[in-house]
Amino acid sequence: MTVTTPRGFRASGVAAGLKSGGAADVALVVNDGPDATVAGVFTANRVKAAPVLWTQQVVKGGVVRAVVLNSGGANACTGPAGFQDTHATAEHTAAALTSASPRLRLAGGDVAVCSTGLIGERLPMPKLLSGVRTAIRGLSRDGGTTAAEAIMTTDTRPKTTVIQGAGWTVGGMAKGAGMLAPAMATMLCVLTTDAVAGPDTLDAALRAACRVTFDRIDSDGCMSTNDTVLLLASGASGIEPTEAELTAAVTAACHDLAQQLIADAEGATKQIAIEVVGAAGEDDAVEVGRAVARNNLVKTALFGNDPNWGRILAAVGTTGAAFEPDGIDVAVNGVWVCRGGAAAEDRSKVDLSGRDVTIRIDLHAGSAEATVWTNDLSHAYVHENSAYST
Amino acid sequence: MTVTTPRGFRASGVAAGLKSGGAADVALVVNDGPDATVAGVFTANRVKAAPVLWTQQVVKGGVVRAVVLNSGGANACTGPAGFQDTHATAEHTAAALTSASPRLRLAGGDVAVCSTGLIGERLPMPKLLSGVRTAIRGLSRDGGTTAAEAIMTTDTRPKTTVIQGAGWTVGGMAKGAGMLAPAMATMLCVLTTDAVAGPDTLDAALRAACRVTFDRIDSDGCMSTNDTVLLLASGASGIEPTEAELTAAVTAACHDLAQQLIADAEGATKQIAIEVVGAAGEDDAVEVGRAVARNNLVKTALFGNDPNWGRILAAVGTTGAAFEPDGIDVAVNGVWVCRGGAAAEDRSKVDLSGRDVTIRIDLHAGSAEATVWTNDLSHAYVHENSAYST
Structure with missing residues (x-):
């Protein structure tokens, strides 16, 4: 095999x-x-x-x-x-x-x-x-x-x-x-x-x-x-x-x-798929997905089982992708906690107890899409990378 | 005051x-x-x-x-x-x-x-x-x-x-x-x-x-x-x-x-100055400084008192600044642990016991310079940003 x-x-x-x-x-x-x-x-x-x-x-x-x-x-x-x-x-x-x-x-x-x-x-x-x-x-x-x-x-x-x-x-x-x-x-x-x-x-x-x-x-x-x-x-x-x-x-x-x-990423407790849809082009979708995947505040929030969509929007806002800030929808594990760039469904409805997390971001700027995969930022990551030279 | x-x-x-x-x-x-x-x-x-x-x-x-x-x-x-x-x-x-x-x-x-x-x-x-x-x-x-x-x-x-x-x-x-x-x-x-x-x-x-x-x-x-x-x-x-x-x-x-x-950065145990010198222009120096400042592996290494210059070079290598990979020198707290892109002085000579850390990177590509300041990535950062919504 x-x-x-x-x-x-x-x-x-x-x-x-x-x-x-x-x-x-x-x-x-x-x-x-x-x-x-x-x-x-x-x-x-x-x-x-x-x-x-x-x-x-x-x-x-x-x-x-x-x-x-x-x-x-x-x-x-x-x-x-x-x-x-x-x-x-x-x-x-x-x-x-x-x-x-x-x-x-x-x-x-x-x-x-x-x-x-x-x-x-x-x-x-x-x-x-x-x-x-x-x-x-x-x-x-x-x-x-x-x-x-x-x-x-x-x-x-x-x-x-x-x-x-x-x-x-x-x-x-x-x-x-x-x-x-x-x-x-x-x-x-x-x-x-x-x-x-x-x-x-x-x-x-x-x-x-x-x-x-x-x-x-x-x-x-x-x-x-x-x-x-x-x-x-x-x-x-x-x-x-x-x-x-x-x-x-x-x-x-x-x-x-x-x-x-x-x-198997170092210290990961969550496996996170960031699905960016409604993008003007595939490059935009990948850029947004990567920005969210690299954001330490998003990654620590998910480690803490917190569907902090505000941090997700703040990460999206650092990109050059086509979107209107008040036109973005975000779902975490199927619950649309953000619609039109503002709070929508109650974040307490989001179940983050499992290992798999899906973040779906709709830019409402076109029909292209891409998925970027990442993991959370945990104490174990800090430990593994501070206690050992690698 | x-x-x-x-x-x-x-x-x-x-x-x-x-x-x-x-x-x-x-x-x-x-x-x-x-x-x-x-x-x-x-x-x-x-x-x-x-x-x-x-x-x-x-x-x-x-x-x-x-x-x-x-x-x-x-x-x-x-x-x-x-x-x-x-x-x-x-x-x-x-x-x-x-x-x-x-x-x-x-x-x-x-x-x-x-x-x-x-x-x-x-x-x-x-x-x-x-x-x-x-x-x-x-x-x-x-x-x-x-x-x-x-x-x-x-x-x-x-x-x-x-x-x-x-x-x-x-x-x-x-x-x-x-x-x-x-x-x-x-x-x-x-x-x-x-x-x-x-x-x-x-x-x-x-x-x-x-x-x-x-x-x-x-x-x-x-x-x-x-x-x-x-x-x-x-x-x-x-x-x-x-x-x-x-x-x-x-x-x-x-x-x-x-x-x-x-x-006073969240959870910081080190205050880090990244001095980039010998750059072809100030923008290059800032780009290199920021790339090192944002690198989680550099930041966790310093949290662990590890003068891991290899991670610093790997971060420099992600930038578009003018440099030759085998022309970079790196000093950590005054000890030139890397010269010409390879190991130089013994890393055990580096004293990282204090709170202040200075990383000096000489790109040997010009005479411009810039300093970027950051802090380490610690367990306390992960705790503060996973346990509370901010």
């Missing part, structure tokens, strides 16, 4: 000692083909980790045979030496994989690298490279689950998904629990498919999928230095879906993983 | 029953002249409270004789009825003041109105108007202190200031502890001066002052619906300072009040 569900992929996850607790921290995903097509989407942060800089280059060629991922260190803000560490990891992985499976004949440029963990510290390279060799020995057709576990940081559970096409499949894994914000909104994600797809089709499908999924979740408004989403195609099914079919499946996989990320 | 220190002003503060606890909640500031010049700066939020809409109009005329302020209710998102409440408050204040001091001959359009408190609820008008009448009876030349107390909401202490010119004075009071973000960064502020100044000079001085003070503090990234800064000039000193002299004094007063706001 993960990256190894589609045919043509092997994976593994091992403990290399990068994390102090002895948990798995190095993952490897290998595409055995026949194809080795790839597409990637990366953080928009201008401060990019070394593995992002490396993998962006690698993906440009449209071919990737293996992805090596580590938790326990982001290799971000580590200067030229950190970039050399990433390069060495790719070269070492290529050589060791070729030695183990000579028919693969990998070069360093066939290997994508992803890292996650504390920013600003060098990786312990001997441990990491030793872990890569162990991971290669452990590669298997059902290794996707241990790979998903090996990329966890503050995640409390691994995130995996499978979407079935007609004779082909999309699988995926992701990690991320904080520093989630558009664009991008996940830390690391590897998707695999046994469909046949050219690099342009793969790229178009992945971008379309990310735009309405990972780019629309916002846990804490903080954009990461390491965000990477890769989509690998093996072609092992022999079936070539249309771009629309592929996009639909990849979007479903990304949506599933994005929802798992928000559900 | 407040709005009544400059000659020509009386003030008072009374408990009208708008707050449940019986604390003072209605304040009045009267300009006895001879001049009644005014300038105002207001929230950039497009969802503006009724008193903001009213006072923006009133200030356009360049003349204001009295300011009536209430805590215990923001009168925001209250529709046309809320606007009528503000209008009625101004008319009632004008009539009652004229009755008490016939030489003032006030009309409603001479009265500015400011409100602060919960968004989305109507004000209890009989209580408010009764409070205004009591406040008029209590007006005195030393009423500035009680006025400053009457505008407090979650503030733990009143904020007042006095700056001495050469034969003239600027006094001020402000309130605000949350929902502080550019632009504007305070909820309510009334400044007074006995200098002689035309409306254009007053307006220029106030805008220049706000730009480098209230617009550069950011407590929680949340922009209010009610922010109002008014500057009233009585001309009672008979002295007309130059625009530069007046600007300097008003800036000093605003700076003092802005620092008091950040010092």
Whole structure:
């Protein structure tokens, strides 16, 4: 039910000692083909980790045979030496994989690298490279689950998904629990498919999928230095879906993983969908949704089970979207507490006892809509991010 | 030491029953002249409270004789009825003041109105108007202190200031502890001066002052619906300072009040100055400062006494300012923990045991600089904003 569900992929996850607790921290995903097509989407942060800089280059060629991922260190803000560490990891992985499976004949440029963990510290390279060799020995057709576990940081559970096409499949894994914000909104994600797809089709499908999924979740408004989403195609099914079919499946996989990320966000007690409707355009709807999703006063109110629609309106008012302030309606869990920019139904009617919260904002300015997902701001978030360096 | 220190002003503060606890909640500031010049700066939020809409109009005329302020209710998102409440408050204040001091001959359009408190609820008008009448009876030349107390909401202490010119004075009071973000960064502020100044000079001085003070503090990234800064000039000193002299004094007063706001921010345990230097332009420096000030991961790290410069770089990376990622230096309390975008001095050398924190960011892209002030994100902030509606 993960990256190894589609045919043509092997994976593994091992403990290399990068994390102090002895948990798995190095993952490897290998595409055995026949194809080795790839597409990637990366953080928009201008401060990019070394593995992002490396993998962006690698993906440009449209071919990737293996992805090596580590938790326990982001290799971000580590200067030229950190970039050399990433390069060495790719070269070492290529050589060791070729030695183990000579028919693969990998070069360093066939290997994508992803890292996650504390920013600003060098990786312990001997441990990491030793872990890569162990991971290669452990590669298997059902290794996707241990790979998903090996990329966890503050995640409390691994995130995996499978979407079935007609004779082909999309699988995926992701990690991320904080520093989630558009664009991008996940830390690391590897998707695999046994469909046949050219690099342009793969790229178009992945971008379309990310735009309405990972780019629309916002846990804490903080954009990461390491965000990477890769989509690998093996072609092992022999079936070539249309771009629309592929996009639909990849979007479903990304949506599933994005929802798992928000559900496991650091300290969250509420999972919040902000549905913006009646917008003049989709961009307006997304801008309003993000402004509400990032508003600490809205997020703390919901943590306190308070349907404080005034704070929601104050957040909407910071945007440039088309609306009239006295033309906005707001419903919280189905109760229209605000109509025409003023109080309507009694806020005591709103039931916020559950984990799921839906905020619906009608701008009455058009017919476009978008949903942004977020979570509340809790004591546990403050604790997790003040008591530990991450 | 407040709005009544400059000659020509009386003030008072009374408990009208708008707050449940019986604390003072209605304040009045009267300009006895001879001049009644005014300038105002207001929230950039497009969802503006009724008193903001009213006072923006009133200030356009360049003349204001009295300011009536209430805590215990923001009168925001209250529709046309809320606007009528503000209008009625101004008319009632004008009539009652004229009755008490016939030489003032006030009309409603001479009265500015400011409100602060919960968004989305109507004000209890009989209580408010009764409070205004009591406040008029209590007006005195030393009423500035009680006025400053009457505008407090979650503030733990009143904020007042006095700056001495050469034969003239600027006094001020402000309130605000949350929902502080550019632009504007305070909820309510009334400044007074006995200098002689035309409306254009007053307006220029106030805008220049706000730009480098209230617009550069950011407590929680949340922009209010009610922010109002008014500057009233009585001309009672008979002295007309130059625009530069007046600007300097008003800036000093605003700076003092802005620092008091950040010092009293909800739940804050750290008072943080973010000094951005080496910027290509002042706008770049401000953009970078604000991005760091709004980053929840930076703010929680500092709450935990963690000089997590990686999170600072990640925040800088979200901006459009001119810089090279590998050209950024960061010092925390004087220790250059990051040079050239990578680790430098040992982070354990940073002393974060005190309340004051200085983050210095050198972009190495030019010679412009700016400082933005903020505070940390603590358990007390989450508690205060989840346990109570504000």
